[in-house]
Amino acid sequence: MSHLLEVRDLEVKFALRSGDITAIDGIDFTLDQGERLGIVGESGAGKSVTGFSIINLISKPGFISRGSIYFEGNKISDYSDSQMRTIRGNRISMIFQDPMMTLNPVFTIGFQMIETLRAHKKISKSDARAIALEKLKKVQIPSPEERLDQYPHELSGGMRQRIIIAISLLVNPAIIIADEPTTALDVTIQAEIMDLLQQLCETEKMGLILITHDLGVVSQVTEKIAVMYAGKIIEFGPTDQVVHSPVHPYTTGLIGSIPGSTAPGEKLLQIPGMMPTLSNIPEGCAFNPRCDLCEPICTRKTPPLEKKQNGTMAACHIKD
Amino acid sequence: MNTKKPLVSINNVVKHFDISGGLLDQLSFKGGKIRYEKTTVKAVNDISLFVNRGETLSVVGESGCGKSTLARVIMGLYPPNSGQVLYDGQRIDNLSHNQWLPFRKKMQMIFQDPYASLNPRKTVRQTLEEPLRFHNPRLTSTQVNDKIAEVVEQVGVDPVWITRYPHEFSGGQRQRISIARGLILDPEFIVADEPVSALDVSIQAQILNLLMELAEKRNLTYLFITHDLSVVNHISTRVAVLYLGTLCELACAHDLFCEPRHPYTRALISAIPKVGEKKAKHIRLKGEVPTPVFLPRGCVFHGRCVYANDRCTREVPELMELSNGGFVACHAVEENRSME
Numbered sequence: 001m002s003h004l005l006e007v008r009d010l011e012v013k014f015a016l017r018s019g020d021i022t023a024i025d026g027i028d029f030t031l032d033q034g035e036r037l038g039i040v041g042e043s044g045a046g047k048s049v050t051g052f053s054i055i056n057l058i059s060k061p062g063f064i065s066r067g068s069i070y071f072e073g074n075k076i077s078d079y080s081d082s083q084m085r086t087i088r089g090n091r092i093s094m095i096f097q098d099p100m101m102t103l104n105p106v107f108t109i110g111f112q113m114i115e116t117l118r119a120h121k122k123i124s125k126s127d128a129r130a131i132a133l134e135k136l137k138k139v140q141i142p143s144p145e146e147r148l149d150q151y152p153h154e155l156s157g158g159m160r161q162r163i164i165i166a167i168s169l170l171v172n173p174a175i176i177i178a179d180e181p182t183t184a185l186d187v188t189i190q191a192e193i194m195d196l197l198q199q200l201c202e203t204e205k206m207g208l209i210l211i212t213h214d215l216g217v218v219s220q221v222t223e224k225i226a227v228m229y230a231g232k233i234i235e236f237g238p239t240d241q242v243v244h245s246p247v248h249p250y251t252t253g254l255i256g257s258i259p260g261s262t263a264p265g266e267k268l269l270q271i272p273g274m275m276p277t278l279s280n281i282p283e284g285c286a287f288n289p290r291c292d293l294c295e296p297i298c299t300r301k302t303p304p305l306e307k308k309q310n311g312t313m314a315a316c317h318i319k320d
Numbered sequence: 321m322n323t324k325k326p327l328v329s330i331n332n333v334v335k336h337f338d339i340s341g342g343l344l345d346q347l348s349f350k351g352g353k354i355r356y357e358k359t360t361v362k363a364v365n366d367i368s369l370f371v372n373r374g375e376t377l378s379v380v381g382e383s384g385c386g387k388s389t390l391a392r393v394i395m396g397l398y399p400p401n402s403g404q405v406l407y408d409g410q411r412i413d414n415l416s417h418n419q420w421l422p423f424r425k426k427m428q429m430i431f432q433d434p435y436a437s438l439n440p441r442k443t444v445r446q447t448l449e450e451p452l453r454f455h456n457p458r459l460t461s462t463q464v465n466d467k468i469a470e471v472v473e474q475v476g477v478d479p480v481w482i483t484r485y486p487h488e489f490s491g492g493q494r495q496r497i498s499i500a501r502g503l504i505l506d507p508e509f510i511v512a513d514e515p516v517s518a519l520d521v522s523i524q525a526q527i528l529n530l531l532m533e534l535a536e537k538r539n540l541t542y543l544f545i546t547h548d549l550s551v552v553n554h555i556s557t558r559v560a561v562l563y564l565g566t567l568c569e570l571a572c573a574h575d576l577f578c579e580p581r582h583p584y585t586r587a588l589i590s591a592i593p594k595v596g597e598k599k600a601k602h603i604r605l606k607g608e609v610p611t612p613v614f615l616p617r618g619c620v621f622h623g624r625c626v627y628a629n630d631r632c633t634r635e636v637p638e639l640m641e642l643s644n645g646g647f648v649a650c651h652a653v654e655e656n657r658s659m660e
């Protein structure tokens with residue numbers, strides 16, 4: 001019954017001078033071995049905070065205020081810092097948009113990979129170097145041997161991101177959380193990195209949480225999607241379902257706004273207005289001021305995330 | 321070639337940046353001799369193209385390929401090293417500041433980051449009023465107010481907000497304000513450098529709709545710069561594809577997306593992630609993107625091209641016109657090499 005990762009009723013708040021704001025408002029999801037989950041939504045929806053909270057890396061005024069996170073059956077949301085360190089960067093790795101958040105500019109790639117390995121395992125330098133080389137080959141870096149002796153600044157953005165993936169593979173993680181891993185890269189390189197991640201999930205049985213605002217990327221790589229809006233998951237289901245027959249009016253609008261969804265030159269479907277700021281979330285359904293289908297109940301009661309006719313989960317009073 | 325007279329044309333434009341720094345940095349010691357070396361970034365290399373009146377010409381290509389530099393050369397913000405820029409048949413790349421003034425009214429630029437391009441200490445009203453009064457000193461206050469009200473309404477900003485400062489607006493609203501600033505002088509030609517790249521899709525759709533609507537209402541001509549190919553497909557009449565400062569292909573949007581000819585364009589189009597399409601088989605490029613400091617000989621793309629042969633490493637392919645009115649610079653296309 002148990003899942004590789006289970007997030008239950010997670011709530012994350014930020015303690016600000018003006019009072020607490022809720023960035024994540026009670027979300028649930030699971031991830032199994034080898035499964036690929038996409039988290040999509042607009043800027044500020046809570047995608048990164050969700051990713052960070054899994055490995056307990058929420059920055060200062062932020063804290064998990066409710067809910068629990070289970071990894072391989074253990075309640076890691078209760079773990080101390082030192083317990084968490086045995087998981088983070090080891091069983092669960094995180095890849096960021098900017099590879100330099102992970103790479104140290106003053107050390108060679110080889111040094112950083114070998115040190116990472118030796119921090120987790122007692123092995124000789126030469127064995128570590130051999131493993132590092134093997135992982136660089138796995139991420140299909142051209143001339144891997146030479147890369148070991150290069151510094152991060154000598155590599156292109158796409159290559160750095162490959163190095164990061166290679167580093168995260170050093171420890172055979174069960175889950176990779178990738179937060180906008182290709183947003184800073186060109187499309188041809190993005191396509192290659194995405195191929196690589198997908199392939200690794202298949203061969204290494206790794207779970208992937210892909211955080212992005214790009215629905216195109218998510219629909220090509222993942223098997224299920226969570227759509228976030230103002231700190232909540234408002235739609236959750238198999239990628240094909242969500243992309244081809246979205247239930248929630250926000251998801252429908254989001255997909256309709258993508259230029260590829262409308263014939264060239266035609267007016268794009270647009271969602272009026274914008275996502276509310278967290279300190280200003282409307283009563284009832286947070287999407288109600290932007291929604292065409294809004295009825296009186298939508299402004300009074302928060303719609304629960306529930307199973308809809310087509311089998312996906314959505315949080316909407318009107319659509320079923 | 322084309323029978324219509326283009327609104328903007330650029331001929332053989334070259335723009336290189338000298339990044340060698342001070343004199344000492346330029347001296348190097350090699351083979352027992354002191355040598356003087358200059359490091360230049362070859363951002364734009366011999367590009368020629370034209371923009372027809374009323375069309376949207378998009379310029380696409382990977383980061384650093386010279387899109388913004390080209391735009392800035394056209395707008396007179398960078399002098400080209402060589403080549404010409406013509407506006408309505410008149411050469412504008414060699415004008416003095418005063419000679420430029422009438423073109424400033426006709427040509428406007430919108431930038432990616434509206435926050436950086438709007439003055440934080442000016443209200444929306446001041447931002448719009450200053451260029452208007454400067455270029456039209458004889459306008460009465462009523463005329464100025466009317467003009468501001470008209471433009472603000474057209475871009476969908478609530479007129480009661482014009483006394484506010486940029487930080488009080490969201491990204492999408494700020495982009496509307498910078499579009500309003502671009503329109504206030506009633507330009508004919510707008511260069512938009514990644515105007516929607518910083519925005520979320522739902523807001524991006526609002527701004528793209530606005531730009532398309534304005535183009536129609538005001539009969540605007542756009543040079544639209546972006547790296548987002550689905551946006552390009554949506555809004556463009558024609559598309560120019562750059563690689564390492566070189567024009568590889570220029571074609572009408574439909575042809576370019578349905579039947580890309582240049583090997584680089586083919587790879588680019590195949591890599592677009594499309595919603596609802598499972599795992600597109602994209603064309604893999606070999607090698608790494610070279611830097612514009614050391615341009616490859618021959619075709620700048622040859623190191624990454626799977627169709628390259630010996631000729632490609634030696635000879636620069638010329639831009640040639642195709643039967644459908646498009647242009648492509650590739651030996652393989654010219655020789656009809658098979659590209660299965």
Ligand SMILES: Nc1ncnc2c1ncn2[C@@H]1O[C@H](COP(=O)(O)OP(=O)(O)OP(=O)(O)O)[C@@H](O)[C@H]1O
Nearest residue numbers: 014023042043044045046047048049050059213278
């Ligand atoms: N350190 C912080 N202090 C206060 N609020 C924060 C902090 N970090 C995040 N938040 C708030 O939490 C919300 C969710 O942020 P998060 O970074 O998860 O968004 P996101 O969905 O990843 O957006 P983006 O696409 O821009 O990365 C935002 O509204 C943000 O303002």
Ligand SMILES: Nc1ncnc2c1ncn2[C@@H]1O[C@H](COP(=O)(O)OP(=O)(O)OP(=O)(O)O)[C@@H](O)[C@H]1O
Nearest residue numbers: 337339361363382383384385386387388389390612
């Ligand atoms: N003022 C400058 N001085 C020196 N080099 C410059 C200058 N402006 C641009 N460059 C260089 O010229 C090349 C082309 O840059 P440009 O900004 O035109 O690229 P771009 O296609 O707009 O890229 P992006 O998609 O990242 O905006 C780059 O290598 C860049 O580093």
Ligand code: SF4
Nearest residue numbers: 619622625632650651
């Ligand atoms: S000219 Fe040669 S190298 Fe350049 S794109 Fe064509 S085939 Fe490839």
Ligand SMILES: [Mg+2]
Nearest residue numbers: 047048049179
């Ligand atoms: Mg984020």
Ligand SMILES: [Mg+2]
Nearest residue numbers: 387388389513
């Ligand atoms: Mg640019």
